[in-house]
Amino acid sequence: MARVVFQKFLNKDDFGMSATADDIACNSAKWTEIGSYQVPAQQEIAFGVGKVSDGGVDSRRNATIRVDDASGQIAGKLRLAYADANEVTVQPIQEDLISNWASGVPLAEVTKLRVREDSYLKILVRPDTSTTVDMSDTDNQVDVPVTIYVL
Numbered sequence: 001m002a003r004v005v006f007q008k009f010l011n012k013d014d015f016g017m018s019a020t021a022d023d024i025a026c027n028s029a030k031w032t033e034i035g036s037y038q039v040p041a042q043q044e045i046a047f048g049v050g051k052v053s054d055g056g057v058d059s060r061r062n063a064t065i066r067v068d069d070a071s072g073q074i075a076g077k078l079r080l081a082y083a084d085a086n087e088v089t090v091q092p093i094q095e096d097l098i099s100n101w102a103s104g105v106p107l108a109e110v111t112k113l114r115v116r117e118d119s120y121l122k123i124l125v126r127p128d129t130s131t132t133v134d135m136s137d138t139d140n141q142v143d144v145p146v147t148i149y150v151l
Helices: 098-103
Strands: 004-011 024-026 032-038 043-047 061-066 076-083 090-097 105-107 120-127 131-133 141-150
Touching: 024 032, 024 120, 061 098, 076 098, 090 098, 090 105, 098 105, 120 141
Parallel strands: none
Antiparallel strands: 004 141, 024 131, 032 120, 043 141, 061 105, 061 141, 076 090, 076 120
């Protein structure tokens, strides 16, 4: 059982997507990982925070992700996923159009679906046309709410 539960936002630096990171070539025919965050020791992490209650109260927070190539925002789909420590099993959590992520997608915690220490939170893209993610582009943005359980 978790001793402490708290909410936090992870940014592009947390996912290894800093301006000094290598650009990433993305093929339109497959999902390509563009960011990864390894869960620290003695923690479990879930994408998202909050929920929509039966009374209509919405405590979710928006996840905002913008991914650019040399000519601007990439068109296509973006997916958040969990991967085990060996990165053999990748489980999609939420998927939407990249343009929607750039505007902000409400991201609720999926109850009882989280990853443990040494596992990974992943950001993957599948562009409409093959392109290269320009990691040095200052318009790139990642603000993803997560719920952290300290064991």
